Amino acid sequence: MNRIRTAVVCAAAFAVVAPLSACGDMASGAVGPEHGQPGHVMLAAATVAGVGAVVTDASDKTLYRFDKDMSQPPTSTCDGQCAATWPPVLAGEAPPMLKGIQDTQVGTLTRKDGSKQLTLNGWPLYEFSGDKAPGQANGQGVNGTWFAVAPDGSKITAPAAAGS
Incomplete structure (x- = not known):
């Protein structure tokens, strides 16, 4: 029972943290074309x-x-x-x-x-x-x-x- 509860808590934490870290990548410009590639200015x-x-x-x-x-x-x-x-x-x-x-x-x-x-x-x-x-x-x-x-x-x- 404790393993299931631990897995659920970990999954919930991941569901909250993953989107936040993705937003951080977008804000820093990491998402999108690489430097020097088409679409990059x-x-x-x-x-x-x-x-x-x-x-x-x-x-x-x-x-x-x-x-x-x-x-x-x-x-x-x-x-x-x-x-x-x-x-x-x-x-x-x-x-x-x-x-x-x-x-x-x-x-x-x-x-x-x-x-x-x-x-x-x-x-x-x-x-x-x-x-x-x-x-x-x-x-x-x-x-x-x-x-x-x-x-x-x-x-x-x-x-x-x-x-x-």
């Missing part, structure tokens, strides 16, 4: 010569923000041809991995097409199709409205490095 602080500390993606490409967007509420105004030149940074299946970026600063917005775009301090994030290699910031200052984004979400107003 990374935002990292890096330094680009002549521009300074910027946010980059998993491919070390500089990320940008657009002055015609809004941060409150987060709103993207870059669609169609604009989005072809300035591809939005889309959210992955799991929370993004962050390096040198505050997780409380990262969010998402829903674009007109229904996709989820990452934001930093409310500002929608974009890549620039003219950046062909890591460390480039060819989009810096384009049309006086596109700027590399700093790790805190602010725009960087430094001119792009020559030849970047």
Whole structure:
């Protein structure tokens, strides 16, 4: 009889603890795609010569923000041809991995097409199709409205490095 009671108590304890430990895994980002796998997004602080500390993606490409967007509420105004030149940074299946970026600063917005775009301090994030290699910031200052984004979400107003 005592063995049955012990087994029941152990089973009950397991039923309570197992879901809690699973929630802990989800909160720490352990559930979902592995680093570098499809569905995984990374935002990292890096330094680009002549521009300074910027946010980059998993491919070390500089990320940008657009002055015609809004941060409150987060709103993207870059669609169609604009989005072809300035591809939005889309959210992955799991929370993004962050390096040198505050997780409380990262969010998402829903674009007109229904996709989820990452934001930093409310500002929608974009890549620039003219950046062909890591460390480039060819989009810096384009049309006086596109700027590399700093790790805190602010725009960087430094001119792009020559030849970047």
